[in-house]
Amino acid sequence: MTESSALEAANTFEELRLAPELLAAVTAMGYTTPTPIQREAIPLVLAGRDLLAQAQTGTGKTAAFTLPLLHKMRSFANTSTSPARHPVRALVLAPTRELAIQVYDNVAMYAKNLPLRSTVVFGGVGMQEQEAALRAGVEVLVATPGRLLDHAGNKLALLNQVQFLVLDEADRMLDMGFLPDLKRILDLLPAKRQTLLFSATFNDEITRLSASFLQNPLKVEVARKNSATELVEQVAHRVPEDDKMEALLRIVRVRGISQALVFTRTKIAADKLFRRLQRRGVEAAAIHGDKAQVDRLLALEGFKQGKIKLLVATDIAARGIDIAELPCVFNYELPYHPEDYVHRIGRTGRAGASGLAVSLVSSEEDKLLAGVERFINRKLEISPLPSPPPPPPPAAPVQPVAAAVVEPAADPVVGAYGRGRRGREQQVCALFLPPVRIDQDGSTPE
Ligand code: AMP
Numbered sequence: 427m428t429e430s431s432a433l434e435a436a437n438t439f440e441e442l443r444l445a446p447e448l449l450a451a452v453t454a455m456g457y458t459t460p461t462p463i464q465r466e467a468i469p470l471v472l473a474g475r476d477l478l479a480q481a482q483t484g485t486g487k488t489a490a491f492t493l494p495l496l497h498k499m500r501s502f503a504n505t506s507t508s509p510a511r512h513p514v515r516a517l518v519l520a521p522t523r524e525l526a527i528q529v530y531d532n533v534a535m536y537a538k539n540l541p542l543r544s545t546v547v548f549g550g551v552g553m554q555e556q557e558a559a560l561r562a563g564v565e566v567l568v569a570t571p572g573r574l575l576d577h578a579g580n581k582l583a584l585l586n587q588v589q590f591l592v593l594d595e596a597d598r599m600l601d602m603g604f605l606p607d608l609k610r611i612l613d614l615l616p617a618k619r620q621t622l623l624f625s626a627t628f629n630d631e632i633t634r635l636s637a638s639f640l641q642n643p644l645k646v647e648v649a650r651k652n653s654a655t656e657l658v659e660q661v662a663h664r665v666p667e668d669d670k671m672e673a674l675l676r677i678v679r680v681r682g683i684s685q686a687l688v689f690t691r692t693k694i695a696a697d698k699l700f701r702r703l704q705r706r707g708v709e710a711a712a713i714h715g716d717k718a719q720v721d722r723l724l725a726l727e728g729f730k731q732g733k734i735k736l737l738v739a740t741d742i743a744a745r746g747i748d749i750a751e752l753p754c755v756f757n758y759e760l761p762y763h764p765e766d767y768v769h770r771i772g773r774t775g776r777a778g779a780s781g782l783a784v785s786l787v788s789s790e791e792d793k794l795l796a797g798v799e800r801f802i803n804r805k806l807e808i809s810p811l812p813s814p815p816p817p818p819p820p821a822a823p824v825q826p827v828a829a830a831v832v833e834p835a836a837d838p839v840v841g842a843y844g845r846g847r848r849g850r851e852q853q854v855c856a857l858f859l860p861p862v863r864i865d866q867d868g869s870t871p872e
Contacts, residue, residue: 442468445497447539452493455535461486463648467622468494476643477622478636483595484772485648488532491518491622495590496537499565503541512543512563513587519571519611521598522742523548523719524726529594530568542566547583549573550719557582571599571607578614585614593639596625597632597765602742605635612639626772627765658771662785662795662806670758670786671702673811677756677784678736680812685729686754688738689770691762696738699758703736712738741766744773757785760794764801 439452439460460468463481470477471494481487495516504511518533520526530546537544544566545559553576560567560582567574567583577583593599599608621640625632636643665673678686690696693714700712711725711734722743728734741761755774761767774781785806787795799805 437465442493443472444468444493445500445540447500448493448497448536450539451536452489454538457489461490461648463487463490463646464493466646466648467491470644470646471495471620471622472497474620476620476640478628478640478643478645479622479624480626480628480645480647481624482626482768482772487624488529488594489536491592491594491624492529492533492536495566495592496533496540496542498590499542500540502565505541509561509563512565514564514567514583514585515587516566516590516592517574517585517588517611517615518566518568518592518594519574519599519608520568520594521570521602521604523550523570524722524743525595526568526570527723533566533568537566544568547573547577548719549576553577553580571604571611575607575610578611585611586616588615589619591615591619591621591639593621593623593625593635596623596635597627597629598742600631600635601763608635608639626769658774658781658783660771660783660785660806662787662808663811664808665786665788665811667788667790670788671699671706673786674736674756674758675706675708676814677812680815681754681782683754683782685732685735685752686737686756687729687744687752687770687773688736688756688758689744689761690738690740691759693740695759696740700738703738708736709734710736710738713743714740715742717743741769744770752781754782754784757783757787760785760787760791760798762794764794764797767798768802 437459439449439457442460442465444452463479463485467477467479467487467490471491477491479487479490481490499515502515506512518526518529520529526546526548530544533544543562543564545556545564546568547556547560548570549572556573556577557580560577569577569583574583578585593608599605621643623632623636623640623643663673663677674688677683688699690699693716696712696714700710703710711728713722713725717725725734725737729737738758741763752774755770757767757770761770771781771783774783785795787808795806
């Protein structure tokens, strides 16, 4: 029996022997049982081992490293106001701002019953607020590599007392060219420390990275790259490039999808789709690397609150997005890298919930489709697009004084066509659909 399988017996958080303060926080989060990565990783981290963990976002990996690290750090917890009593003891590196924020949010929630401080630093925003938090002292620092080096260069992030290092989504950090930054950060850390590397995929580069960062690590795997989140229903439709937006809206309407993340390959495509959706009155937003940080955060917040129905995103910007029970993901364009397909569909069906992943595949994307199928080790069956819903029944006669006639509202996601600028698509639709009566209070009759 391997070391990790011997520990699989832990079916509750209590059995994992976490401190009561952490158990209380976990209960408050509504978790009842540890996920597989948590069952495997937590005992090993508690035992002080370095870890090479293969786990995708959505598996509960953040708690898998945060809970045992907080447990181990609780003896340092103190309420002193002196910054010297709060050195950085745990450093978590993440590839994107969104993921860094999300990890930090998790850390703050799990640590809420312990006097341990945490903060997050990432680029694209001013330094001042981050500097103030660092000056005050924090035990857990979550950071993107570039901004961390800025703070380290200014002597505000002192890393010589770091005992725990986590590399989260290490494969993505390498993809994004962070290797030189990671090496510079490594030089600032004590050699004696515990290091945990999490990566959705393993390849030679990750192996090389782990050889220079980790010591005698144990390997933990919870989802193989070709298992492609079995809980997710995967559907593919053949759609010419120009018809994709109509297909998207039709599927949303027919399947009654309340919210979806819509992936494009490029920033330009994301912006273009967003503008077209907006013209159609859809509550949409787009996030990608060229968007100002504040806009990205606003879009994410709007999506989490349900105000944004369709969030258009590129692969990199979508890393770290975690929305509880996100019902659906669209591959509006298939990704260039097949592993991104797995990351994308991992956004739905998280932590045990079932989800839907719809791919709209044009004939120009056949090669990409073949790559995805090879990667996930199964064929994606192409099914016909759902038929359009029947036209609404004829509207009641219009009351001349109490009501006004406007162009029709087509579905729950698409708002009234009359709103916003009049695009050509709106006018075309108006030719085919009967007018809808809107009463003076703005409501439409059933
Ligand atoms: P992660 O893989 O860390 O991004 O986590 C994915 C989602 O699973 C997050 O929304 C977590 O809050 C949630 N989660 C983590 N651990 C558990 C658990 N043991 N039970 C239920 N949900 C969990």
